[in-house]
Amino acid sequence: MGVRDLLTFRNGVHPPENKHLTEGVRSRRLPFPEEVILPLSQHIGTPARALVKAGDRIERGDVIAEAAGLVSSRVHATASGTVKAVEHWPHPSGSMQPSIRIEVDPHSTQMQRPRLVPHWDEVPPEQLSEEISKAGIVGLGGAAFPMHVKLRPPADQPIEVLMVNGCECEPYLTSDHRTMLERPEEVHLGIRIVLRALGIDRAVIGIEANKPDAVEVMRQTAPADLDVSVQPLKVKYPQGAEKMLIKAVTGREVPSGKLPASVGALVQNVATTANVARIFETGQPLIERIMTVSGRGVRNPGNWVIPFGTRLSDVIAACGGFTDDASEIVFGGPMMGQSQASLDVPVLKATGGILVLSKDECKRQDILPCIRCGKCLDACPVFLNPQLMGALARVDRFEEMVETNLNDCMLCGCCSYVCPSNIPLSQLFAMSKIQLSRLKAA
Amino acid sequence: MTGIPILDSALILGGVGLFFGFVISLVNKRFRVWEDPRIVGVEEMLPSTNCGACTQPGCRAFAEAVVAGSQQPSDCTVMGPEDIDDVASYLGVDAGEANKRVARLLCAGGKNEAHREADYSGFETCKAASAVAGGGKGCTWGCLGLADCEVVCLLDAIYMNEDELPVVIPERCTACNDCVETCPKDLFVLMPLDHKLIVQCRNLLHGDDAEELCSVACNACSKCVADAAPGLIEMVDNLAVVDYEKIALADPKAVSRCPTDAIVWVEGQQFADSAEALERRAV
Numbered sequence: 001m002g003v004r005d006l007l008t009f010r011n012g013v014h015p016p017e018n019k020h021l022t023e024g025v026r027s028r029r030l031p032f033p034e035e036v037i038l039p040l041s042q043h044i045g046t047p048a049r050a051l052v053k054a055g056d057r058i059e060r061g062d063v064i065a066e067a068a069g070l071v072s073s074r075v076h077a078t079a080s081g082t083v084k085a086v087e088h089w090p091h092p093s094g095s096m097q098p099s100i101r102i103e104v105d106p107h108s109t110q111m112q113r114p115r116l117v118p119h120w121d122e123v124p125p126e127q128l129s130e131e132i133s134k135a136g137i138v139g140l141g142g143a144a145f146p147m148h149v150k151l152r153p154p155a156d157q158p159i160e161v162l163m164v165n166g167c168e169c170e171p172y173l174t175s176d177h178r179t180m181l182e183r184p185e186e187v188h189l190g191i192r193i194v195l196r197a198l199g200i201d202r203a204v205i206g207i208e209a210n211k212p213d214a215v216e217v218m219r220q221t222a223p224a225d226l227d228v229s230v231q232p233l234k235v236k237y238p239q240g241a242e243k244m245l246i247k248a249v250t251g252r253e254v255p256s257g258k259l260p261a262s263v264g265a266l267v268q269n270v271a272t273t274a275n276v277a278r279i280f281e282t283g284q285p286l287i288e289r290i291m292t293v294s295g296r297g298v299r300n301p302g303n304w305v306i307p308f309g310t311r312l313s314d315v316i317a318a319c320g321g322f323t324d325d326a327s328e329i330v331f332g333g334p335m336m337g338q339s340q341a342s343l344d345v346p347v348l349k350a351t352g353g354i355l356v357l358s359k360d361e362c363k364r365q366d367i368l369p370c371i372r373c374g375k376c377l378d379a380c381p382v383f384l385n386p387q388l389m390g391a392l393a394r395v396d397r398f399e400e401m402v403e404t405n406l407n408d409c410m411l412c413g414c415c416s417y418v419c420p421s422n423i424p425l426s427q428l429f430a431m432s433k434i435q436l437s438r439l440k441a442a
Numbered sequence: 443m444t445g446i447p448i449l450d451s452a453l454i455l456g457g458v459g460l461f462f463g464f465v466i467s468l469v470n471k472r473f474r475v476w477e478d479p480r481i482v483g484v485e486e487m488l489p490s491t492n493c494g495a496c497t498q499p500g501c502r503a504f505a506e507a508v509v510a511g512s513q514q515p516s517d518c519t520v521m522g523p524e525d526i527d528d529v530a531s532y533l534g535v536d537a538g539e540a541n542k543r544v545a546r547l548l549c550a551g552g553k554n555e556a557h558r559e560a561d562y563s564g565f566e567t568c569k570a571a572s573a574v575a576g577g578g579k580g581c582t583w584g585c586l587g588l589a590d591c592e593v594v595c596l597l598d599a600i601y602m603n604e605d606e607l608p609v610v611i612p613e614r615c616t617a618c619n620d621c622v623e624t625c626p627k628d629l630f631v632l633m634p635l636d637h638k639l640i641v642q643c644r645n646l647l648h649g650d651d652a653e654e655l656c657s658v659a660c661n662a663c664s665k666c667v668a669d670a671a672p673g674l675i676e677m678v679d680n681l682a683v684v685d686y687e688k689i690a691l692a693d694p695k696a697v698s699r700c701p702t703d704a705i706v707w708v709e710g711q712q713f714a715d716s717a718e719a720l721e722r723r724a725v
Contacts, residue, residue: 089645094576094648096583341560341575364563394565396624424564431573434624442623 008234035143036309047070061112141269144350167240191275297326297356514538552605
C-alpha cells in the first residue's frame with residue numbers, strides 16, 4: 001500500500017515531527033522524588049474529595065481522594081510516605097489548585113499494598129467499568145476524561161467498534177509509541193477487557209505510518225481469537241484527535257456537538273488500555289505512566305516511567321538539567337500542550353510529555369495584522385472559520401463565536417501553525433472558551 | 443379627463459396625495475400612543491453615557507423608570523448632586539439617598555510587589571495572557587497589569603500606574619460594572635465609597651508561602667481579626683474577609699498591625715499617584 005492509499009481525514013497540517021530525539025530510547029523508571037504533589041483535579045469534571053489529612057501515613061496505591069460525582073475520578077497515592085498538607089499548589093493549568101502533598105519515605109520499598117481485584121473474565125461486564133472507575137483511570141491521550149463514563153454510552157447509541165488510538169500525532173511525543181513497543185501484551189489485554197465491558201467484539205488500532213515498528217509489533221502480538229486489526233494511517237496532524245481518527249478509519253463524521261457514540265465508535269488511547277490491563281494483572285491503579293521528556297532545551301531527552309505528582313524540577317534534574325538555551329516548558333505536545341510558568345508544578349495523569357524547547361524551537365515573532373489569506377480555513381480539520389473567530393475574539397464578542405461553532409474547536413492549533421501573520425489563533429479560542437464559561441457562571 | 447396631459451397628472455397625483463394625507467391623519471388620530479412628555483424632559487437632563495450602572499439598558503430606559511417611579515434620580519451614578527436635584531425637582535419626587543459606589547481592586551500586587559515566574563509573549567491583554575499558564579505571575583490570583591479594565595472603561599476612570607496596577611478615580615467611576623465583568627481574574631468589586639476597610643488580596647495561601655509570591659499578600663496571620671470589632675473580620679480559607687454588614691464598627695486600628703499591608707484603610711482613591719500620573723490626570 002502506497003502513501004497515497006493511507007486513510008486519513010481532510011485538512012490538517014504537517015509540522016516537523018522531531019520524534020527522532022526520543023523514539024528509540026527505552027523507557028526507564030524515574031527515581032522516586034522526595035515529595036509528590038497530587039492535585040485533586042487531574043481530570044475533566046468535578047475535583048475529587050480528599051480523604052486524608054496532614055500526618056496520615058499512606059502506602060503507594062492507597063486511595064487518597066474519592067471521586068465526587070459521576071464525572072470525576074479517584075486519586076491514588078503514587079508513592080509511600082506521609083501526608084504533609086492538603087493545600088493550594090501550582091497546577092499545570094496555570095492556577096493554584098487544592099493538592100495533597102506527600103513527603104515520600106526514602107526508606108520505603110515503594111511496593112504497593114496488595115489489592116484484591118476480581119479476574120476480568122469471571123465478573124459481569126458492568127463490574128469491569130466499576131473496577132476501572134475504582135482504579136482512577138482517565139483518558140491518557142491528553143483530555144483526561146474519566147474512562148468509566150465513556151464505558152456507559154447512552155442506550156440509544158450502541159457502540160459497534162472500539163478504536164484504540166496509537167496515532168500520537170503531536171510532534172516530539174513518543175510515549176504511546178514506546179507503550180506499544182514495550183507493553184504490547186498489556187495493550188491487547190486492555191483491549192480485550194474493554195471489549196468485554198462494552199459487550200462488543202471488534203477493535204481497530206489506528207497508528208500513524210511513521211511508526212512502522214509499532215504497527216509490526218501490534219500485529220504480531222494480536223491475539224488470534226479477537227477481531228483486532230491494526231490500521232496504519234497517514235502521517236498528518238491532528239490524526240490522533242478522536243473525531244479525526246473515526247473519520248479516517250470508518251469514513252463517518254461525528255456530528256457537531258455529538259459524542260463518538262453517535263456513530264457507534266468509542267476511542268481509547270493505547271496507554272489507557274495498557275493501564276486497564278495493569279489493574280487486573282497486578283492490582284495497580286493509575287499512579288504512573290510513560291512520559292516523554294524531550295526538546296532541545298533538556299540535556300538527556302528520553303522516555304520515563306514517572307509517578308504522578310513528581311515535580312517538574314525533579315523530572316528535569318533526572319534528565320540532566322536544562323541546556324543553556326532552554327526557553328519554554330510545555331506539558332503535552334507543542335501543538336496543544338500547556339506552557340508552564342513554574343518549576344514546582346507536578347506532572348499529572350494526562351501529561352504525556354514534557355517538552356523543554358530551546359530558543360530556536362519556539363517561534364516568538366511579532367503578531368501582524370490578518371491579511372485574509374484563508375490558510376487557516378484550509379488547515380482547520382473541523383471546517384471552521386478561524387479568521388472570523390479570531391477577529392471576534394479580539395474584540396470580546398464571545399457570544400457570537402458560539403454561532404461560528406466555537407464549541408467544535410478542539411484547540412488543535414492548526415490555524416495558529418499556518419498563520420503567516422503569527423496570530424496565536426488557538427490561544428484566542430482557548431481564551432474565548434474560558435471567558436464564555438465565566439459568562440455562563442455569572 | 444381634461445385632455446391636457448399636465449393637468450391630468452397634477453389631478454391624479456394631487457388626488458392620491460390628498461387621499462393618503464387623509465389616511466395618515468386618520469391613523470394618527472386612531473392609533474396615537476400617548477407618551478409622558480416628562481420622559482423626554484428627564485432624558486435630556488441625563489448624561490447620555492448609557493453606561494448601565496443604574497441597572498437599566500440605557501439613559502432612555504432609566505428616564506422611563508424614574509418617571510414611572512420605580513427608580514429614584516440618585517440611582518444614576520454619573521450625575522452630580524445638583525443634576526440629581528434638578529431631575530428630582532422637575533418631577534417633584536424625592537431625589538433618593540445618594541449612595542456613591544466605586545470599583546475597588548482586590549489586589550495590590552503590582553510588578554514591584556508580586557514577582558513574575560515566567561515571561562509571557564503574545565497578545566498584551568489580561569484575558570489572552572490568563573489563558574496561558576495563568577499569565578505567568580507567581581500569584582495566580584493577582585492582577586496581570588495588562589490593562590483590560592483601562593481599555594473597557596468608557597469614562598476614563600481607570601488608568602495604569604507605574605506599578606502596573608489599575609487606579610480607579612472615584613470621582614469618575616460610576617460603578618457601571620464593566621471592569622468587574624472584563625477582569626479575567628475577577629479582582630474588581632463595586633463597593634460604597636464609605637466602605638473604607640478593604641482587604642486588597644485574593645491569595646489563599648498561608649504564611650511564608652503567600653509572602654513568597656507577593657510582599658503585600660494576606661498571610662492569614664489573623665492580627666486584623668484580633669484588632670477589629672468582634673465579628674467584623676473573619677479568616678476564610680487563609681484570607682481575611684470583612685463582613686460589610688457590620689462596616690459601621692470599622693476602625694483604622696484594624697489595619698495597624700498588618701505585617702504586609704494587605705488590609706488597608708482607604709480614603710477615596712486606592713493607590714497613591716506619582717507626580718507624573720497626577721500631571722497626566724490633570725490634562
